Amino acid sequence: MKAVLRLAALSAWSRRLTLGLTLVAIALAVTLLLAVERIRVDARQSFTQSVSGVDLVVGARTGGVQLMLYAVFHAGAASNNITWDSYQAIATHPAVDWALPLSLGDSHRGFAVLGTSADYFARFRYGDREELRFRQGQPFAGVFEAVLGSEVAQALGYRLDDRITLSHGLAELGPEHGDKPFRVTGILAPTGTPADRTIHVSLESISALHLDWVGGAPVPGVKIPAEFVAKFDLRPKQITAALVGLKQRGDVFRMQRFVNQYRGEPLLAVLPGVALDELWQGIALLERTLLAVSALVVLIGLAGLAATLLAGLNERRRELAILRALGAGPGDMFLMLTAEGVLVTAAGALLGLVLLTVASNLAAPWLLDRLGVVLGTRWPGREELALIGAVITTGLVASLIPGWRAWRMSLADGLTPKL
Amino acid sequence: MTALRITDLVFRWPRQAQICLDIARFELAAGERVFLHGASGSGKSTLLGLLGGVALPQQGRIELLGTDITRLGSRDRDRFRADHIGFLFQQFNLLPWLPALDNVLLPCTFSARRRERAGADPRAEAERLLRHLDLDTASWRKPAGELSVGQQQRVAAARALIGRPEILIADEPTSALDAERQQAFIDLLLQESAAVGAALVFVSHDQRLAGHFDRSIALHDISTAMAEQPE
Numbered sequence: 001m002k003a004v005l006r007l008a009a010l011s012a013w014s015r016r017l018t019l020g021l022t023l024v025a026i027a028l029a030v031t032l033l034l035a036v037e038r039i040r041v042d043a044r045q046s047f048t049q050s051v052s053g054v055d056l057v058v059g060a061r062t063g064g065v066q067l068m069l070y071a072v073f074h075a076g077a078a079s080n081n082i083t084w085d086s087y088q089a090i091a092t093h094p095a096v097d098w099a100l101p102l103s104l105g106d107s108h109r110g111f112a113v114l115g116t117s118a119d120y121f122a123r124f125r126y127g128d129r130e131e132l133r134f135r136q137g138q139p140f141a142g143v144f145e146a147v148l149g150s151e152v153a154q155a156l157g158y159r160l161d162d163r164i165t166l167s168h169g170l171a172e173l174g175p176e177h178g179d180k181p182f183r184v185t186g187i188l189a190p191t192g193t194p195a196d197r198t199i200h201v202s203l204e205s206i207s208a209l210h211l212d213w214v215g216g217a218p219v220p221g222v223k224i225p226a227e228f229v230a231k232f233d234l235r236p237k238q239i240t241a242a243l244v245g246l247k248q249r250g251d252v253f254r255m256q257r258f259v260n261q262y263r264g265e266p267l268l269a270v271l272p273g274v275a276l277d278e279l280w281q282g283i284a285l286l287e288r289t290l291l292a293v294s295a296l297v298v299l300i301g302l303a304g305l306a307a308t309l310l311a312g313l314n315e316r317r318r319e320l321a322i323l324r325a326l327g328a329g330p331g332d333m334f335l336m337l338t339a340e341g342v343l344v345t346a347a348g349a350l351l352g353l354v355l356l357t358v359a360s361n362l363a364a365p366w367l368l369d370r371l372g373v374v375l376g377t378r379w380p381g382r383e384e385l386a387l388i389g390a391v392i393t394t395g396l397v398a399s400l401i402p403g404w405r406a407w408r409m410s411l412a413d414g415l416t417p418k419l
Numbered sequence: 420m421t422a423l424r425i426t427d428l429v430f431r432w433p434r435q436a437q438i439c440l441d442i443a444r445f446e447l448a449a450g451e452r453v454f455l456h457g458a459s460g461s462g463k464s465t466l467l468g469l470l471g472g473v474a475l476p477q478q479g480r481i482e483l484l485g486t487d488i489t490r491l492g493s494r495d496r497d498r499f500r501a502d503h504i505g506f507l508f509q510q511f512n513l514l515p516w517l518p519a520l521d522n523v524l525l526p527c528t529f530s531a532r533r534r535e536r537a538g539a540d541p542r543a544e545a546e547r548l549l550r551h552l553d554l555d556t557a558s559w560r561k562p563a564g565e566l567s568v569g570q571q572q573r574v575a576a577a578r579a580l581i582g583r584p585e586i587l588i589a590d591e592p593t594s595a596l597d598a599e600r601q602q603a604f605i606d607l608l609l610q611e612s613a614a615v616g617a618a619l620v621f622v623s624h625d626q627r628l629a630g631h632f633d634r635s636i637a638l639h640d641i642s643t644a645m646a647e648q649p650e
Contacts, residue, residue: 327501
């Protein structure tokens with residue numbers, strides 16, 4: 001058996017160019033398969049990890065999905081606000097550990113403006129309980145100060161201490177709050193969450209912006225210059241939604257009931273995980289499309305692999321014939337073909353994994369910056385191992401079956417002088 | 420004991436009307452060295468194919484060392500061939516990427532009987548054969564594909580001889596050599612086959628080489644079919 005394996009090794013070495021090509025084909029197939037699979041899984045992860053550590057999202061009574069859409073993804077508009085009193089009632093509830101008020105509705109060149117408390121930067125978690133980090137600067141301290149998400153800063157070329165003016169409403173060309181510019185005090189690091197596309201300001205700033213506005217339009221003839229706003233009571237009267245963290249997770253359904261049955265006004269509390277799942281179901285078409293692309297890539301990759309292996313086998317026909325003429329039996333032949341097949345496919349799969357790791361490490365910052373997809377480096381999961389297994393099996397079958405056929409038909413080649 | 424006995428053999432290639440070989444009786448004694456002569460297209464290769472078990476005759480028996488190989492299954496025929504017959508081909512059929520010495524050892528790798536009969540150390544036996552066949556030691560470790568035609572021929576001869584097979588079949592093994600070296604090689608082959616005690620069937624279209632053999636036979640004398648057949 002040792003002698004046979006040695007023959008297999010020498011034979012493989014003599015065909016190193018063809019085998020090298022096969023190995024590269026396998027490596028590329030594995031890289032491609034896993035890359036598509038990873039992007040698919042990670043896109044979903046990025047989606048479901050846009051908030052973390054929040055037990056309840058609270059807003060005016062509406063659909064759970066809709067509440068998530070505007071509170072977490074800052075997409076769409078809230079149909080109703082909740083009063084500051086209701087918020088206070090929830091925030092001071094004994095079961096509540098912390099609460100973050102969210103006030104939405106303004107925008108800046110297509111990016112959402114979020115009014116919140118300064119606590120937000122310390123409290124907010126995304127992904128695997130990661131904190132928001134500042135790439136530059138610090139949280140807002142006073143009125144008319146803003147903290148930009150990474151994508152906002154990159155797309156619009158803003159730097160610290162730049163002055164920006166906000167627009168009322170979500171339309172890109174809505175009425176301007178042109179008289180009250182904001183100073184950029186901080187820029188966040190990329191997170192792969194909606195925070196990247198958000199401009200964060202204080203709740204007081206939101207109030208100040210709207211002092212001379214009534215019902216969504218400036219009051220004619222009334223102008224309150226920025227330097228006088230401090231003389232007014234800037235405490236918010238209403239907010240759009242709130243993120244709530246509990247002291248004990250076990251209280252979540254009790255707290256949800258408290259909010260949903262709140263007497264002051266109709267409110268809704270949703271569990272973010274449940275609502276995100278529901279939301280993802282809604283856009284499952286996207287995932288199914290990615291899955292179909294994955295399947296096609298699998299097919300094409302494996303077909304290419306089989307073709308490369310089949311092409312290489314012609315080279316071996318004479319060799320197998322000679323060995324059979326000299327007494328090599330089916331067992332010897334099986335051992336030789338299998339040893340080579342397993343070695344090449346396994347080495348190819350390994351090389352593919354290395355390629356994938358290198359490529360994803362190189363591409364991860366770009367993907368995060370441009371697409372907001374967090375591409376993780378990790379050991380292959382169960383589904384990925386199954387994919388690798390499929391590649392190796394195909395490689396083996398593609399090299400064994402024709403090899404076997406070649407062997408069966410080869411005796412005449414090895415024993416007759418012509419060839 | 421006879422090395423080879425053919426009785427009432429009829430062979431026709433598939434999808435061909437004409438009979439290719441029709442041999443009523445042909446015998447070869449143990450250790451006997453026979454020159455088998457036949458023109459191109461006379462059925463020489465077909466006969467060798469039948470002896471090697473590549474094809475099966477429609478009728479008749481082919482007994483090698485008392486075993487009728489036409490009655491063996493294909494796996495047993497492979498085994499029998501590897502155990503008892505040394506083949507020496509016109510094209511040598513060496514594995515070009517394998518060192519010369521390892522090519523010689525191939526029969527010992529796949530046949531336990533040949534390995535046992537090669538002595539306690541098959542590698543030493545392979546070296547002894549190569550030395551006897553005048554292959555310089557520098558070439559032993561080179562891949563067979565890098566050797567000259569004459570050197571490859573010696574390697575192929577050593578491979579056919581190792582493990583002392585009872586029957587040696589040589590098919591035009593000298594066609595690549597000039598006349599002078601042809602005779603030298605044949606003498607070497609005769610001497611070595613005598614040394615291992617093998618019966619030798621030496622097939623060639625060139626009758627001038629027949630001189631040193633025990634017996635010389637023309638194929639058309641033993642086969643009554645005068646057939647065209649695919650070479």
